[in-house]
Every structure is written in structure tokens, then in C-alpha cells.
Amino acid sequence: MNVDQFDFDLPPARIALRPAAPRDAARLLVLDSDGTRDRTVADLPDALRPGDLLVFNDTRVIPAQLEGTRGAAKIGATLHKREGPRRWRAFIRNAKRLRDGDPIDFGAGVMAIASDRAEDGSFALDFAGDEPVELLLERAGRMPLPPYIAAKRPLDARDAQDYQTMFAREAGAVAAPTAALHFTPALMAALDAAGIGHATLTLHVGAGTFLPVKAADTDDHQMHAEWGRIDQATADRLNAVRRDGGRIIAVGTTSLRLIESAAGEDRVVRPFEGDTSIFITPGYRFRGIDGLLTNFHLPRSTLFMLVSALMGLDRMQAAYAHAVQSEYRFYSYGDASLLLP
Template sequence: MKTSLFDFDLPRDRIAQAPAEPRDAARLLVVGEALADRGMRDLPGLLRPGDALVVNDTRVIPARLTGRRGTAKMEITLHRRRGGDEWLAFARPARRLREGDRIEFAHGLSAEVTEKREAGEIALRLVAEDVDAALERAGAMPLPPYIERKSGPADTDRRDYQTVYAAHPGAVAAPTAGLHFTEALLAAIEAAGVALHRVTLHVGAGTFLPVKAEDTADHRMHSEWGRVEAGTAAALNAARAAGGRIVAAGTTALRLLESAADEDGSVRPFEGDTDIFITPGYRFRAVDVLLTNFHLPRSTLFMLVAAFVGLDRMKAAYDHAVAEGYRFYSYGDACLLFPAGDKA
């Protein structure tokens, strides 16, 4: 498909620069047989007893580092852990970097370049007495470029750009649909008879970027590591067999569940990499309802939501959201998507 089909105009003032306060005060656009303007606190009543809500419990690490190679200033963004203290990262400037170069950061953290790759990507080894502790002190939260911070990420972003149930460090971008949940909202959802389940997908830096290829067939997805535990898979299959729906809290949870699903829709235990790329025409197997934020034009995530409810319906929903002042992107509002024919 032509990538241009997934383009749309968005006024810059619709891009949220800070989250709703409190988190669950965000607005919620319900996209079913018709559009309905609701709020995140209405979510328990929009789901059914017996449904299963699946969240991504990855934890965002402070992956953005500023340091020096000799006298030259360097900006490093970690984007994928290869194992231990070995990482793939993007470097700026990268042109003069060589294997064996050492980059010094604050708080006793340094890095040795182990491989020079294409398009500013490098492989490196982090070095410190306690690497994880030093990274927590030296790094900054890897906010997307459309969240503008002239002086870099604020201290509040360490809290705001993290879900309340974040547990497993490894993501370099937040599973943003999850940012709307508070402990009180999660309790209300469970009190409504909806079971809460956790999976882990370490979200990569390329997740939210626009597709540069002119045709979606020419786009290469970066892989991300994920895990679905055996007990979680069994519980989700049991919920569906009893008539419940699987509700994915975010595109990252959806992509992982679809990667773990058999052709008949059964979810299997899964641990490994996935590079699933979902565009219109894809047959969804594991997920029945999707909670998600509003996404960038020409992004793989807008293509995914267009596949889930139809491109025309999604464009109409976005037109409505712009006209009604919804806030877009990572710190923005949410929408709850039901495929055509679902009575919600």
C-alpha cells in the first residue's frame, strides 16, 4: 500500500507536551459503530465482566546519554540491549567514531565502541562499577522529539513517562496507552469483573517514527524482545473460551499477542524477538478490543489502528479528534477501538 494513504494534517498545538493530571483525567474517544466522547475513568463501564485487559509492564530506562570522546561532545541513545552490558545505540555525531573509542559520561559511566554500523548506529559496551545504577544517574528519559524540552527531559518526566505497573527494565520508549492508568482506575476495572494480565515487550526507538518508504511493502520493522508467560497465555485462552474479549492496552501489547497467537487465535507462551508489521488486510487473531493513543501520520502505529477498524473509520475518528481538541501522541488522550460489527 502507498504510505501516503496514511498521511493527515495535524496542527502543532494538538501535540501534548505534558500528560493529563491526574493520569486518568485524559479524554477517551470511543470508536465503535459511532463515535462517542468519553473519559478514561469511563473505561470500566465500557468493558464487560469476563473481559481480559492486557498491559505491557516493560519499564523505560533513562537511555539518553551525553558524554565526551576526548574533547568532542557526544549524544548517545541506547535502543536495544544485546545482552549483559552490550547495547546497540544511535550516536551523534557518529562520523568520526571508530571501534575501540571510549566515551565518558557522568557518574562513573563510560562506553567502549565495539562496532560501527550504518546510519549513525553503533554497538557499545557500558562500563561502570554498577552499570545499571550509573545509568539511572547519568541517563535521561528518551522522550520523543515532538515533546519539546529546551533543557532536556524534566525530573517529572521520569515519573510521567512510566506506567504505574512498569516492572521489567528494557524499553527506550513508553507503552503510551498505559500512561493513562492509575492504581484507582485499575482497581475499578478489576471491580467491574475485568481481569488484568501483564506481558512484556521492550519498546524500541523506532516504534513511533514515520515510515520513509513510499510503499509499506518496502518498510523494514526493527525487532523488539517480548515475553508472554505460560500462565498468562492459558488465562487469556480461558477468558475467550468463556465468552470474554481480549482487550489490549496499547499497540505494543497487541503486537506481542498477535506474535504469540496461532492461526485459530489461541495465545501461546512466547519469548523472543518480534518484528510484526500490521497493515490493512491483516487478520487479527488474538485481540478483540484496542485501547491506544493518537498516533503520528505515516507511522506503523497509525497503519495498525487503520487495519484494526478500517482506514476510513480511523481517518474520520482523527478528524473528529482534531476538531474537538483532543491531545495527540505520547502524552495525549486515548481512543478505544472496536472492530466493525462489534456492538461494544
């Protein structure tokens, strides 16, 4: 499909720079068979049915943004995928000043050797020393705020809390599964009281999620791989919910993509562990999920293509036009939509 079909006008003022407070006070645009309705995230127990299951991504964002030097040259690195115990693939700023074998000093006693430059301009970084890389990143790294927020204001202490979900346990993401940022203990208690369950899986979100689609046709776009895991118990639970007439509602596109990667043509979800680079565009037949709760996405992005595949391009264009006119807040710290085809 032509990528231009997924474009829309978004005023810069609609980009949220801070999350709602409390988190579940964010607005919620509900799209289902009854039409389109304006609600809040706190209303979610009334928008779902007893027996439904929400599936959250329990990945935890690491301080994956690094600033360093190679000689006199300033080098920026954004880690996006782990390739070994001490090796990360990273997108590099000022990459023209970097060659295979060059050392980068990130300060605080943190050094890495660059190698294996890829076609997308990324490098492999091998971190020196014996300390766990996680400790090195805690010393030298920063929270990797999305570029559309970082370009408008500096990172501050609030972001260390604001950019983690209440489910964050498995360290490894370089971007938050932002749909889950809306959830609070109070909302989870209300969902439980309404008979709506929840489960978790792990998909370590990579920085590739922010890369623009440069191809003119969706067939020519290459997705970056991300590592994920669904264990046997979680797969069994998802399948049991479906058998009992409940719906699987993915919280966030990361949860959705992993479930779809693990689901077969028979719509059975199986245990999964490994990389996925699934790219969902209109025409895709969903096998593992029945609905999606997600934030509002960038024009021409792979994530807007995904929601258009779920609900139809014309309907999503109309919904986003309504959201812009109604002053919904967009992107990572913005409002949410509940999509029930």
C-alpha cells in the same frame, strides 16, 4: 501500500506536553459498532463488558539517553535494544565523528566502546567496568522523552514519574507503553468491580518506535526488533477468557504486537520469549486480540498503520479528523482511543 495514504494534518498545538491530571481524566474516543463517542478514560468500565480482559505491558523505562564526548566531539546516544549483559545497540547523534573502537566518555565514571556500526547508523556500545549497566545508566543517563516533546521543552523532575506506568516492573524499555499511562489505582478498582480483569506481559519498547517511515511503500519498511515475553500462565489466561466469551483488549500497541506475535492461525496464544519485529498494516488478520486502547499516533507512522489495519483506514482517518477538530491531545502524554472492531 503507499505510505502517503496514512498522512493527515495535525496542528502542533494538539501535541500534549504534559499528561492529564489525574491520569484517568484524559479524554477517550470510543470507536465500536455503535459509532464514535466522546468519553473520558474514567468511563472505561462502562465502555467494556464483564468478562473482558485488559492486557498491560509491565516494562519499565530506563534512563537511556546519554550525552558524552569522544575527544573534543560531542556524542549523543539513545539506547534502544540490549544485545548482551554489557552491550546495548544505540542510535548516535553526531555519528560521523565516531568510528569502531572509539571510546565515549559519558561522565560520572561511565565509559563505553563503540563498535559494529549497522546500516541504520546505530552502533553497539560496550560499557566498561564491573558495575551493572543499570547502575551506570542511573548515574549518567536521562529519561528518554519522545523527540516531539523534548524538542518543545526540557526534561524535568516530573517526567521521572509522568513517563512511567503504574504497572512498570521489568526494566528495559527506552520508551513508555503510553496507553497505560492513563490508568490509576482508582480506575483499576472500578474495572475490577465491573468484572473486567487484567493481565500483564513484557515488551521492552525500543527507540525504533519513533523512527519515521522513509520508504514510499509499506512493503519496503524495516521494523526494528524488540524483546518480549508472555509466560505460560498469561497465555493460558488469555485463551480461557476467549473460551468463556470475553474479549482480549490490548492496552497499547506494544501489548497488541506481542500478543499477535504469540498467537497462531488457530487464534490460540502460546508462550513467547524472544525478539519480534511484527509490522501490521491493512490486510492483516488479527488472531490474538479483540480490541485496543491506544493513544493518538503520528501521521505516516507504523502505529497509525496498525490502528488502520484494525479499524479500516477510512474510519481511522475520519476519527483522527474528529479528534483534531474536537481538540483531543495527541501522542505520548495525550488522550486515548478505544478501538473495538
